Amino acid sequence: MDIHTLDLGFRNLPGAAAAFLVIGGDEHLLVECGPAACHERLQEALQRHGSSPERIAHLFLTHIHLDHAGASGLLARHGAAVHVHPRGARHLVDPERLNASASRVFGDALERELGRMVACPPDRVHATEPGAIVPTGAGSFTALETPGHAGHHHAWVIQDPSGERHLFSGDAAGMRLPGTRFPTFPMVPPEFDLGLWTQSIQAMIDAGPTSLWMTHFDRLTDPVEHLHRVREDLVEETRQVCALLEEDESTALDRYRRWHHEHAVSRGVDARLLERHCTETHYATNLTGVARWLRQGGTVR
DSSP states (O other): OOOEEEEEOOGGGSSEEEEEEEEEEEEEEEEEEOOGGGHHHHHHHHTTTOOOEEEEGEEHHHHHHHHHHHTHHHHHHHHHTEEEEEHHHHHHHTHHHHHHHHHHHHGHHHHTTTTTOOOOOOOGGGEOTTTTTTEETEEEEEEOOOSSTTTTTTEEEEOTTOOOOEEEEETTOOEEEEOOOOOOOOOOOOTHHHHHHHHHHHHHHHHSSSSSEETTTTEOOHHHHHHHHHHHHHHHHHHHHHHHHHGGGGGGGHHHHHHHHHHHHHHOOOOHHHHHOOOOHHHHHHHHHHHHHHHTTTTOO
16 A cells, blocks of 8 residues: 655645545545645646546545545546545535635635635535444545544544554644644634544544654654644643633734744744744634634633
8 A cells, every 4th residue: 555645735835735645456545635726736646646536436534624625526526435524524515605614714815725615426425424444445444533623523544454554634633834843723613622622632642553644744653742742732722822812802813923933933943934834814713713612611721
């Protein structure tokens, strides 16, 4: 079995978002597909590895946010079976609400940033229950329920013949700035939940992965150690955001951005790299997500 990271050139940035081509025998599979705006880049990357949308037999989605699943309808129309959490399945068949929600956040920049999802044919969408095992020519994929970033989130685990256990984490292990060990976290509304997210990180640790494949971005070979650090950083950042909101919500955005930049630079991150990957939208949606969670009774223990 071979796994290839396909850089999708998301937002015209290297190392911003990936899809993963898995080849086992004669069968070609994808984990994630990226946004519709990157579909041409995805096709080009597949071709470089001797593949194409028509050759993809299965598409495994971690969740239905447009940067992970936006091109799913385009692949399904070529025949791919799309495996997704049951709570996300109906939105792939009818993506009107997804597109409308993204339009409210991105406005006129939606087409440039993400594009619009087109509907998947209903017979190509498979609602996969947590814990279910999907057999493929490359091996069996196990759906690991991992809410916290989104309530409809699966990580996918596959063991290859050599015994290596590959875990595709979507956003459940956070996002990693390319070329660094520094995680960032999409704490987006309406489903951010710190307690569920930390439980999901423990579930991924318990799965015993030997390789961690992050949609944002690429492969890590020390997954358990990394996941322990991610959990600590997630709690620390959430605690900081809560304090900023409770002190003065009207100035929280500027203070959050300043804290995050100082925190990243103290960890050896180039400030220019952080600025390219963490835009004002990132900070604003995180504040909104955490504020909503607090109003629903969320607390940092």
